[in-house]
Each structure stands twice: as structure tokens, then as C-alpha cells.
Amino acid sequence: MNDKEIILKVGNDNGNSEHDLIINGVSIAQPNVFAKVRKLPNLDEVNKDYVLENIADNLIVTCEDPSGIYYIGNYALKSGQKVRNIEVGIDNNKLESDIVMVNTLAQIAGFGVKEYYNKFNNFDDIINIKVDMTTALPISYYSHKKSLEFADKFLNKSHIVTVHIGNSTARVKIDFEFVKVIPEGVTSIFALKECNNYIFEEYNLQNKDKLNSDYFKDARVLHAAIGEGTSEFPITKGIEFNPDFIKGTNNGIGHAIDKAIEEFKSLKGLSKFSRQDYSKILMDDSHKFHDDAMEIVEQYIDEEAEEILHHIKTEIQKANNEIDVVCVYGGGSIFMRTYLESNLKSFCDRAEIKLLYIPKEYAVTLEAEGLYNFTNSKIFEVLKLKHIQSKNK
Numbered sequence: 001m002n003d004k005e006i007i008l009k010v011g012n013d014n015g016n017s018e019h020d021l022i023i024n025g026v027s028i029a030q031p032n033v034f035a036k037v038r039k040l041p042n043l044d045e046v047n048k049d050y051v052l053e054n055i056a057d058n059l060i061v062t063c064e065d066p067s068g069i070y071y072i073g074n075y076a077l078k079s080g081q082k083v084r085n086i087e088v089g090i091d092n093n094k095l096e097s098d099i100v101m102v103n104t105l106a107q108i109a110g111f112g113v114k115e116y117y118n119k120f121n122n123f124d125d126i127i128n129i130k131v132d133m134t135t136a137l138p139i140s141y142y143s144h145k146k147s148l149e150f151a152d153k154f155l156n157k158s159h160i161v162t163v164h165i166g167n168s169t170a171r172v173k174i175d176f177e178f179v180k181v182i183p184e185g186v187t188s189i190f191a192l193k194e195c196n197n198y199i200f201e202e203y204n205l206q207n208k209d210k211l212n213s214d215y216f217k218d219a220r221v222l223h224a225a226i227g228e229g230t231s232e233f234p235i236t237k238g239i240e241f242n243p244d245f246i247k248g249t250n251n252g253i254g255h256a257i258d259k260a261i262e263e264f265k266s267l268k269g270l271s272k273f274s275r276q277d278y279s280k281i282l283m284d285d286s287h288k289f290h291d292d293a294m295e296i297v298e299q300y301i302d303e304e305a306e307e308i309l310h311h312i313k314t315e316i317q318k319a320n321n322e323i324d325v326v327c328v329y330g331g332g333s334i335f336m337r338t339y340l341e342s343n344l345k346s347f348c349d350r351a352e353i354k355l356l357y358i359p360k361e362y363a364v365t366l367e368a369e370g371l372y373n374f375t376n377s378k379i380f381e382v383l384k385l386k387h388i389q390s391k392n393k
Helices: 048-053 075-079 098-120 144-155 187-193 198-208 213-217 253-268 275-283 291-319 332-349 367-374 378-391
Strands: 004-013 018-023 026-031 034-038 060-064 067-073 127-137 159-165 166-181 220-226 230-237 240-249 325-329 354-355
Touching: 004 144, 004 367, 018 291, 018 367, 026 075, 026 098, 026 187, 034 075, 034 098, 034 213, 048 098, 048 159, 048 166, 067 098, 067 367, 098 166, 098 213, 127 144, 127 187, 127 253, 127 367, 127 378, 144 166, 166 187, 166 367, 166 378, 187 213, 187 220, 187 230, 187 325, 187 367, 198 354, 220 291, 220 332, 230 354, 253 275, 253 291, 253 332, 275 291, 275 332, 291 332, 332 354, 367 378
Parallel strands: 004 127, 127 166, 220 325, 325 354
Antiparallel strands: 004 018, 018 026, 034 067, 060 067, 060 159, 159 166, 220 230, 230 240
């Protein structure tokens, strides 16, 4: 190994609203958007040390493929440029999405540049980054063939990215050594069984029967992973998922926001305003527009929650109630808790099923943690070795 290579292990959760990654143990959460621009802004007066220290929030890159100059995540939202995000609904095709590819490469490149600079105090050379990564596709879209196609987009060549830090540039060459793609929703079990029990504190305060990470090593779990554009309802036992119970639907908080956003824009006289902007206002109780944004979207959140409750009940009944615990998480679960939890709890109590509603502090990042844990697992190492041996035949 070249002693100047940067070695990264990545758990990469490309959500419709938020891009959550864990790279070498460091969590990164950004709006999953970019703005493609024709030319770079004037960066002469930019504080390079500040940009490097806060690279995920100040990410400007040039990619060779898909070619172009891109503002990424928070920087894109603050730029005033038109942003692109992942469609919710039937057009949500992450396999073909430039946003998924560009934002993944950009965050890995930005993190690698910061690591390299901290070690060598320069970025004069081409920075070589080697990556092991686990990522996911929506369970309703997932197949073994599609998982291999998605992984191959990262594996089939070296990726060249230029990261712009003020008026300096860092050239990065990213080589993915192995990429594993698994179904969304299933991923969180790798977090639940290795989480040091902090996730269960709220549940254990409210219930006589206590939960811990050991419980999830064999438990039969129905997951309700509620996202922005899709929700996933797989059933797992330990780390195995049942292929007969991998339902996914086009439900989520993004659909509610899409129905509310035009009325809200008209009310406030807004023009450039994205789903991610709306989500930020909903999450910020102190924002001057919070109450109006919430009032407009409430009815639509209630409708989405009702549909999700129906899908959860259907899957439980399909499984003849042979479920130990329903686990609810994902960004959409935070907004829907008021509308969903009490009705779901009544249903679960009658069926003698535990309900673990993940607290908001962990609801969004649970899948990224699971993906990262998988990248660091023995299973990943075995799969990587098989991949390398098949390449060398």
C-alpha cells in the first residue's frame, strides 16, 4: 500500500431528502441535492482553513463523469442557484440518478482531501483514495441484478474529482475496491444489534419489558423505514431477511410536502424553494414560517401516515402476527409520530407485538450506521475476497 493513499470505509445512505454517510466513523448529514453551474464563483477571498475544516458544508467539485461543476448539499441550498433533488414517487430511480453518483463521489473526495491535508499539510499531488462501501436501493426496486449494476457504477473505473478550496484545487482519484448494495430497511438491523443500547433508552423507560442489542440478534422484526419518497416494510430475523416480506411503497414525508409546497410558496411569495427547504422549516420550531408551514402540511402528513399504518397492518396480518417487534424509523417517522404512533401501538398491543419507535435523535442515521457496520463486518470481508478472486480469474 502506498503510504500516501487514503483508505476509507463508508456507509452510504442516499435518502430522497438527506444524504447520510459515515466515513471512517465520522457522520456526515447533508441535503441530497446539487446545483450544476456553468463556471466557478470568485473564491479568491475564501478562508481555505475554514473550508477544509467544514468541507461537507462548503463542497464545490468538478467531476469528470458525470461531467460538470457542482455545488453540493448545504452549499447548493445557500447559493441561490437552482437545485436538483431526487424525485419522489415512481420516478425515484437511484440506479440512474446523477445526484446519487455526484454527491457520493463529492463527499468521499471532500473527506479524503481533508484527511490528506491533515496528514501532509498540502494537496499538491493527485490524492489517491481507496474505498470500501456499503449502500442500498429501495426494497421495492431492489433485485440482485440491479444491486450488481449499481455497485458496478462505482467499481467499473477510477473516478476523477477536483475539490475547490478557495482558489486552490485538490485533484482526487477514487478507486472503489469493493461495493456491496443491500435493500433499504434491512440495513438497520446491523445497527440495532450493535448499538450499545443507547437507542433503547426511551423504550425502556416507558415499558416493563426491556430491550437491548442482544434481543435483535434473533428477533423477528418488521421494519417501517419511513423516508421522503419511499417507505420500506421488510421482515428480518437476525440478519436474514425474508424475500416474501420485502414490501416497499411510494409513501413518505416528501409526498406530503409536494402537496403543500405550492400553497406555502404562494402564501410567502417564494420562488426558489425546495422540499429540503420546507423540511428544514418543519424541523426548526423557532423559524418564523414554522407554524404556517406546519398548518398547511398537517393534513397531508396525516394522509401519508394513514397509508403507512395500513401497509404495516397488512404485512403483520400476512405474517399471521408472527412478529416480535415493529421498529419505526427514518426521517419521515419524526414528522409522522404524532399521527402514527398511538394507532400503531393499539394494534401492536392487541397482537402482543412490541413497538419500538426510534427517537428522532437516531431515526435518520440508523440506516447509515447499519451500512457502516456492514462495511466493517466479517461478511463484507468474505464478499470482498470473493470479488477480488473473481476479478483475478
